[in-house]
Amino acid sequence: MLGTRLIARGEARLFYVPVVDSTNTLAMLRAVEAVPGESLEGLVVLTESQTAGRGRQGRRWVDVAGCNVLLSLVLYPRFPLPLVAMFSALAVLDAIADTAGLVAGIKWPNDVLIGERKVAGILIETSSDRAGRLVAVLGIGVNVNGRSEDLAIEQSEGGSVQSYPQAPAAASAPLVQAPTPTTLETECGRSLSREVFIAQLLEHVEDSYLALQEEVGALAERSALLMPPVSAAFFSLPVARHIRERWRSRLQTLGRMVRIQQGARQLEGWAEEVNESGELLLRCRSGERVTVTWGDVGHLSPE
Structure with missing residues (x-):
């Protein structure tokens, strides 16, 4: 049972399609085409398989139908975008611990690893809707069940996306060797419920998102700002500081x-x-x- 207050609540905020080209593309299309006054905050697009799934920097994400968690979430963050990347990675780590009992880490900037093996990836894309609001679509792909040799992988492919962190549009070159992929089932030795994983993941995302929205609202009231700048002052606020410190502590890249x-x-x-x-x-x-x-x-x- 999903315990969220905002995310995926009601039919209007949960859109399931068995097969789609890309959950991020569909979620962004619905968000930017929303009529003024309509809010799609908390909309989740969920699928079994993507025919044109994307990783960071325009790479193609190849999945195995029915084995993975593939979803995208529409957010209207009023806080600095780097925090979306931070709390979403932590939400994946927490959901893995909750469901599989495994300790995972983060490879900078947006990959989730168990040991040195990649189990999940995150893609954040931004745009503006008709009302001029900043729309952030948070895409998460997690290799839950199945054999490691069959699971989702990223393949190099041309093209550019408006993602965070964002590469220059002309960037194109041979890639650093990607980490070996794995699944949660491979790592913990048992099949997992994807429904339970999704519920845990979305609850963790929502907890951080709503706490940050409340924190930025309080800051705006005090400083008469509609949207605070990306500054040391904002990252020193209690919720933002806690998220950043937790995220930093789980980075496997530091010191290497x-x-x-x-x-x-x-x-x-x-x-x-x-x-x-x-x-x-x-x-x-x-x-x-x-x-x-x-x-x-x-x-x-x-x-």
């Missing part, structure tokens, strides 16, 4: 040698830290310190 592919450019160095908005601070082999806002990351050294 990494290779980062940014279009035709490749960086290699030590992943030292993340800044307040979640960007990666890399110490290159040359000694130069670089702030990384996007890219494909490969872990080169063990934890």
